Amino acid sequence: MLVRSIAVLTAVLALIVALSIRFFADGAIEQFSGTALYASMVYAAVVFLWPRLSPWMSGAIAVGFCWVVEFSQLTGVPAYLSERSLLARLALGVQFDLVDVFWYPAGVAPLVVVHALLISMNSRRREASRGY
Numbered sequence: 001m002l003v004r005s006i007a008v009l010t011a012v013l014a015l016i017v018a019l020s021i022r023f024f025a026d027g028a029i030e031q032f033s034g035t036a037l038y039a040s041m042v043y044a045a046v047v048f049l050w051p052r053l054s055p056w057m058s059g060a061i062a063v064g065f066c067w068v069v070e071f072s073q074l075t076g077v078p079a080y081l082s083e084r085s086l087l088a089r090l091a092l093g094v095q096f097d098l099v100d101v102f103w104y105p106a107g108v109a110p111l112v113v114v115h116a117l118l119i120s121m122n123s124r125r126r127e128a129s130r131g132y
Contacts, residue, residue, distance in 0.1 A: 003051040011044035035100045036107030043108045055115035066104035
């Protein structure tokens, strides 16, 4: 339950940061931070759906999902759907950008590291309480 709560909080915080940057900045900062924060929200969703996965597996799934969405933009289907739905536009984007492919891992990697550190600290704390 705690893992899922933290995942939701992470997604909400990423959304707030993304919207704040969008409000106050423009250009490359807006584009690249939005891409990285989108990936952070995807990571939070993966952790929420499968809380027992390792951080590394969750990160791989999140980045893989983002890459699938990005490369699907080469088909034109996301652009077509985005013309008809704001939700589709936010979730799928409109056009392929190779730079985004590199920003997705940048948004996921810090969360993977923090998640792994929290698991490690929790494991050590449990071992210490057992007297190991």
